[in-house]
Amino acid sequence: MDSLTEVDDTRRLAAFRDEALAWIEANFPESLKTKLEEYFQNMPRYPDGPDWALWKQRVRDKGWGTPGWPKEFGGGGLSTPEARIVLQAFTDCGAFNPMTGMGTSMLGPTLLEHGNAEQKKQHLTRVSRGEVRWCQGYSEPGAGSDLAGLQTKAEDKGDHYLVNGQKIWTSGSRFADWCFCLVRTDPRSKHDGISFLLIDMKTPGVEVRPIRTISGESPFSEVFFTDVKVPKENLVGKLNKGWTIAKRLLQFERNATNTNRRQLAGDTRPLNEIARAYVGVDDQGRIADPDLRQRIVRHMMEFRSLRLMQQRMLDETKAGQGPSEFTSVAKNARARIQQEREELLIEIFGQQGLGWGAAGDQFKQTEIDTTRAFFSNKAMTIFSGTT
Amino acid sequence: MSLLTDEQVMLRDSARGWVKANAPVGAFRKMRDGGNPKGFDDATFKAIAGMGWTGVVIPEAHGGSEFGYRSIGVVLEELGRNVVAAPLIGSAVGAASALALGGTKAQKRDWLPKIADGTAIGALAVDEGPRHAPDRIALAATPKGGGYALSGGKTFVMEGMAADMFVVAARTGGKAGDGTGVTLFLMPAGARGLSRKRRELMDSRGYADLTFGDVEVGADAVIGKAGEGKALLDKVLDRTTAAVAAEQMGLAQQAFETTIDYMKTRVQFGQLIGSFQALQHRAAYLFTALQLARPTIDAALQAIDEDAPDVSELVSLAKATANDVVNYATREMIQLHGGIGMTDAHDAGFYIKRARVLEAAFGNSAYHRERYARLIGA
Numbered sequence: 001m002d003s004l005t006e007v008d009d010t011r012r013l014a015a016f017r018d019e020a021l022a023w024i025e026a027n028f029p030e031s032l033k034t035k036l037e038e039y040f041q042n043m044p045r046y047p048d049g050p051d052w053a054l055w056k057q058r059v060r061d062k063g064w065g066t067p068g069w070p071k072e073f074g075g076g077g078l079s080t081p082e083a084r085i086v087l088q089a090f091t092d093c094g095a096f097n098p099m100t101g102m103g104t105s106m107l108g109p110t111l112l113e114h115g116n117a118e119q120k121k122q123h124l125t126r127v128s129r130g131e132v133r134w135c136q137g138y139s140e141p142g143a144g145s146d147l148a149g150l151q152t153k154a155e156d157k158g159d160h161y162l163v164n165g166q167k168i169w170t171s172g173s174r175f176a177d178w179c180f181c182l183v184r185t186d187p188r189s190k191h192d193g194i195s196f197l198l199i200d201m202k203t204p205g206v207e208v209r210p211i212r213t214i215s216g217e218s219p220f221s222e223v224f225f226t227d228v229k230v231p232k233e234n235l236v237g238k239l240n241k242g243w244t245i246a247k248r249l250l251q252f253e254r255n256a257t258n259t260n261r262r263q264l265a266g267d268t269r270p271l272n273e274i275a276r277a278y279v280g281v282d283d284q285g286r287i288a289d290p291d292l293r294q295r296i297v298r299h300m301m302e303f304r305s306l307r308l309m310q311q312r313m314l315d316e317t318k319a320g321q322g323p324s325e326f327t328s329v330a331k332n333a334r335a336r337i338q339q340e341r342e343e344l345l346i347e348i349f350g351q352q353g354l355g356w357g358a359a360g361d362q363f364k365q366t367e368i369d370t371t372r373a374f375f376s377n378k379a380m381t382i383f384s385g386t387t
Numbered sequence: 388m389s390l391l392t393d394e395q396v397m398l399r400d401s402a403r404g405w406v407k408a409n410a411p412v413g414a415f416r417k418m419r420d421g422g423n424p425k426g427f428d429d430a431t432f433k434a435i436a437g438m439g440w441t442g443v444v445i446p447e448a449h450g451g452s453e454f455g456y457r458s459i460g461v462v463l464e465e466l467g468r469n470v471v472a473a474p475l476i477g478s479a480v481g482a483a484s485a486l487a488l489g490g491t492k493a494q495k496r497d498w499l500p501k502i503a504d505g506t507a508i509g510a511l512a513v514d515e516g517p518r519h520a521p522d523r524i525a526l527a528a529t530p531k532g533g534g535y536a537l538s539g540g541k542t543f544v545m546e547g548m549a550a551d552m553f554v555v556a557a558r559t560g561g562k563a564g565d566g567t568g569v570t571l572f573l574m575p576a577g578a579r580g581l582s583r584k585r586r587e588l589m590d591s592r593g594y595a596d597l598t599f600g601d602v603e604v605g606a607d608a609v610i611g612k613a614g615e616g617k618a619l620l621d622k623v624l625d626r627t628t629a630a631v632a633a634e635q636m637g638l639a640q641q642a643f644e645t646t647i648d649y650m651k652t653r654v655q656f657g658q659l660i661g662s663f664q665a666l667q668h669r670a671a672y673l674f675t676a677l678q679l680a681r682p683t684i685d686a687a688l689q690a691i692d693e694d695a696p697d698v699s700e701l702v703s704l705a706k707a708t709a710n711d712v713v714n715y716a717t718r719e720m721i722q723l724h725g726g727i728g729m730t731d732a733h734d735a736g737f738y739i740k741r742a743r744v745l746e747a748a749f750g751n752s753a754y755h756r757e758r759y760a761r762l763i764g765a
Contacts, residue, residue, distance in 0.1 A: 144725055146655035169726050213729050214721075214736030278517075291753050350517030351543045351747050357587040362596065371589065375736075378721050379729050386725060 016082055020089040027058045028095040056098040056130055065099025066108060066128040073112075073120060074128030081318055102172070103127035103134040107180050110249040114196075114237045123178075123198070135173040136253075137181030137199065137223060138246070140166060145386050147182070148191050148243060152225060154183035161185075161197065161235070163205075163228040169383065171220045173208050176201055179223065180249070186240050196242035198234040205229075215375035216356075253384055254331050266370030267345060271296045275348045292347065299340050306337055335380035342374040389685055395461050398454070402440070402465035409434060410471045412734045418472055419591040419737075425549040426593030427472040435471075436505020441479040444626075446487060449499035456480075456626060456691040460633035460684065467637025470737045472592055474508050477546035480630040481623065482509025485554040485571060489611035489619040494573055498552060510550035511627060512541040512597055513620070519750040521556070521624060524569055526599065528557035534605040535559065537572070540598050545748065547595025548585055551576050554623070555599075560614050569617045571610040578602050589740040625702045628749040629687045632702075632709035635745050636684050639709070639716040642738045643673055646723050653725075666723065673719050680712040700762045707755035713742040 029051035059065050062076065068083030069075025078086065090097045097104075108127050111120055126132040143150040152165025163183060173179065179199045186193030199206070205228035210218040237245050267274055272287065275296055280288040287293035313326045346353040353371055355363035391399065410431055418428045435441065443459040445451025459480060466473060483502050486495055486509075501507035513521055526539035537557055544553070553574045561568030574581065580602040586594040611619040647670060650661030660666055687705035690698045717739035721728040728735040750758070759765075 139726070142654075144655060146657075149655070149657075212731040214731055214739070216731070289753055291756065346743065347751065347753075350751075351588070352517040354588045354590075354744050354747060355586075356589045356591070362584075362586055375739075378718075379726070381722055382725050382729065386722075 013081055013085065017085045017089065020086050021093060023062070024089055024093045024095050027055070028093060029055050032096075033094055052098075059098050060129050063128065065097055065130060066104050066124075069108065069112065069124065069128055073124035075124075084314075084318075099128065099130040101133055102136055102180075103132060105255075106136065106249050106252045107134050109252045110180075110245060111236065113248065114245045116236075118233065119198070119236060132177045133172065133175055135170050135176035135179050135201075135223075137167040137170060137179045139169045141168050147246070148194065150182055150184060150194065152181070152183050153187070154185050154195060154197060154230065156185070157229075160232060161230045163197070163199065163225045163230055165225050167223040167225075168211075169220050170208075170223045173201070173221045173223050174210060174218075179206075180236075182242060182246050185242075189240070191243045192240050194242045194246065195239055196236040196245045197230055198236060199225075199228065199230050203228050203230070213376060214378070215372045217372065217376060219376065250384070254327075266342075266373045267366040271300060271341065271344060271348070274345065278348050278350065278352070292344075296344055296348075299337070299344055303337055303341070306333055309333070331384060332381075335377075338377055338380055342370070342377055345370050346374055388689065389682060391457070391461065394454070395458055398458055399461045399465060401438075402462050403468075405434075405438065406465050406469045406471060410466075410469060412469050412737060415470045415472055415591075415737060416734075424585050424593060426546075426591060427474060427549070431471070432473045432505060435473050435475070440475065441505045442503030444480060444487065445483050445499050445503045449487070449495050450503035451483075451499070456629060457685070457688040459630060460688040463630055463633040464637035464640070467634035467741075468641040470638070470734070470741055474510075474546040474549055474593075476627060476630050476634065477510040477544075477550070478502055478508045481511040481545070481627040482550075482552065482554050484626040485509075485511070485610055485619070485623045486573070488622055489571065489616075490573070491607065491610075493607065494610065498573070501551075507551045508546060508549045509552050509554060510544050510546045511623065512544045512547070512553045512555045513624070514542055514544075515540060516542060519748070519754055521620060523563045524556050524558055525563040526555070526557040528559045528570060528572065530559075531603060534603060534608065535570075535572070537574075537599040537602045537604065540596065542596050543586055543588075543748075544583075544595045544597055546593060547583055547597065548593030550595075553581075553597070554610065555597075556616065556620055566617055568614055569620060570613045571616040571619060571623075572604055572608045573610050574602065574604060574608060578604065588744050590737075590744040591740075592744070621699065624749060625698050626691055628706050629684070629691060629702050631745050631749055632684045632687065632705040635709040635713040635742065636681060638738055638742050638745075639677060639680065639713040642713075642716040642720040642735075642742075643670075643677055645734070646670070646673075646720050649724055660723075669719060669723065673716055676712050676715060680708045683708045700759060703750075703755040703759040703762065706750055707752045707759065710746045710752040710755070714746060717742045 031051045032055060060074070063071060063074060064076050064086050066074065067076035067078045067086040068080060071077035076083065076086065087097060104127055108124055111124055115123070127134070138147060140150050140152060152163065152167065154161040154163045167181070179201055181197045181199050183195055183197050184193055185195040205226040207224040207226070208221045209224070210221045212218050236242070275287045275292065279292060282288050287296065309326055310330065313330065349367055349370070352363065352367050355368055355371060359365040359368045414428065414431065439452055440462050442451035443454045443462065444456055445453065447453045459475070463475060466475070479502060483499065486499055498507060498509065502509055513524070515523065515525060526537060526541065528535040528537045537555065541555065553576060555572045555574050557570055557572055558568050559570040580600040582598045583595040586596050588594055610616070647661070650666060650670065651659060653660045683701070683705040687698070687701040690701045717735070720735045720738060724733065724735055727733050
């Protein structure tokens with residue numbers, strides 16, 4: 001590409017960015033601006049109300065919930081750089097994409113590559129329109145890090161597969177309509193005996209049992225399959241060739257974990273600001289505890305490094321390069337740095353960071369939320385592949 | 388002497404046996420699920436008192452066994468291993484030490500035998516904010532009618548919900564930050580004008596915030612000398628802090644052992660996860676940290692028993708070390724268990740929650756490193 005085309009391209013994208021920002025500004029209902037926190041904390045359960053429905057409808061009609069997907073499946077039909085601009089513009093306007101979840105971030109991109117025409121038509125359109133919620137049937141009690149050791153079996157019964165087994169850590173499964181599921185279709189071969197199956201959660205024999213975690217919440221469940229009949233057309237790709245598809249989906253998942261996940265729970269102010277408020281300052285305005293001050297700053301510098309690395313990853317993708325070495329460590333680094341932030345927060349709060357139960361005159365809501373997030377985010381170095 | 392005496396070995400073995408048979412972690416879970424606001428089970432505590440563990444640091448003349456602090460450390464470590472909830476630190480160490488070291492004849496006579504046999508529970512009311520800061524005591528005790536009237540508040544009082552009496556650090560002179568002017572008071576929980584409210588913390592025990600609304604006490608409620616209570620308070624806190632470190636050691640040790648057991652049973656990729664060298668290294672680092680921590684806690688408790696001149700230094704060394712090691716051990720416990728360690732059905736959560744509360748109690752690592760620095764003149 002010559003330099004003139006490049007300049008032209010940059011100008012065009014800048015103009016598109018202005019256009020995207022203007023459209024969101026004009027269409028995002030004022031009343032939802034205060035709902036941001038509630039929205040992120042309740043994912044994938046969405047807030048209700050007429051403004052919520054209106055916003056969802058507007059984004060749906062524009063195809064911007066999945067801006068990079070083809071228009072025929074309800075997407076925006078935009079180029080990769082344009083789609084990224086749209087998603088960033090939601091955040092920049094203090095808005096949010098109402099069509100989030102595993103359907104848009106994981107299953108959709110996977111089906112675009114591996115689904116047949118009928119599957120794309122049936123499932124992608126409903127995901128892009130925000131009509132269906134998906135969950136991920138991957139981990140099992142005996143298959144965590146060693147995912148390919150999974151044992152949930154699907155037997156060929158002529159016109160359908162008969163599924164029996166158990167999944168665990170299935171996030172959002174209590175609210176999900178469908179599950180993309182890894183099943184064993186050949187016990188003789190580990191990796192070449194796995195298939196990728198789409199299962200309607202309303203099928204008889206599917207049972208969801210919530211798991212309470214150490215944070216006191218139940219973000220995920222165990223899912224039991226007992227003689228569940230799954231139509232044969234719900235097999236994605238070829239029989240026994242699901243492992244390749246499964247791995248491709250995991251790439252989309254890690255990408256989503258790296259870039260989209262926002263940790264809005266708890267006290268979200270910069271750490272130095274929080275520490276000044278809780279620990280106090282010396283006569284020169286520095287955080288009173290010099291050791292804590294050093295550790296806070298070390299964390300903040302590391303966080304800055306992470307952001308620079310993430311920017312570099314984005315620039316590489318934009319330039320059509322990559323994925324580079326950064327991608328492999330991004331999830332690991334991000335998890336560790338996030339956990340370090342929460343460790344520091346608990347220390348900064350002192351005993352105010354140890355509260356349990358409901359907020360009130362003894363503990364602020366931000367303190368309780370931070371404590372819960374401290375526990376729930378201990379999973380960040382476990383899920384999607386342990387550290 | 389860094390090793391346990393034969394008597395202490397016997398005490399440890401009997402405590403370990405009793406806990407295993409009578410108070411496994413499942414017993415704590417049952418208490419937690421029942422939402423008991425006192426934070427411990429009465430029958431369990433009664434059994435503990437029946438074995439004399441509530442009287443270990445109390446003089447024989449007042450109904451205790453006078454075995455000493457190293458011995459109560461042995462018991463607390465065993466209780467910590469199974470997250471046993473019982474009001475020993477606040478009552479049988481904290482309040483008992485205050486009375487044994489500084490109490491009048493009448494105070495000792497009225498309270499020590501009851502603390503020793505578990506029929507009364509005492510608690511230390513020192514802190515007034517979310518950080519341990521015994522130098523910042525502000526609760527006002529002003530002279531009134533030959534005695535005093537106390538007004539102000541105390542926060543995060545350990546065993547505060549169950550306590551029958553409080554040892555209250557108040558200010559009869561000077562201002563927050565002054566070395567003089569601190570006085571310790573013995574105050575029955577039923578004193579008029581004193582109210583308590585539960586502070587629910589993550590470890591499900593019975594902490595309380597206290598409010599003093601012009602609570603009147605006689606001059607005979609003073610423990611030690613009025614206005615000169617700081618030295619006594621420091622001694623009491625050293626003893627209580629060392630006891631906390633002993634429980635922390637038990638938590639850390641069990642967190643390690645439970646994790647090693649799991650590594651020897653969990654199979655992934657067709658092998659025990661304990662056969663992976665990356666995980667063996669993690670276990671070895673943690674094991675090393677535990678070996679370095681244990682002697683600091685033993686030394687602090689021993690120094691208290693010997694009334695050594697460097698007790699405060701050793702206590703700060705022990706608490707800072709125990710804080711760090713239990714923090715490390717409980718984080719590794721969750722990480723190495725993977726998803727199962729994140730569930731409430733597993734015990735790992737109880738360990739990390741108790742660990743975090745004890746870490747902040749009576750001084751976090753930053754507090755004790757700073758104190759150690761001051762004591763050695765760094």
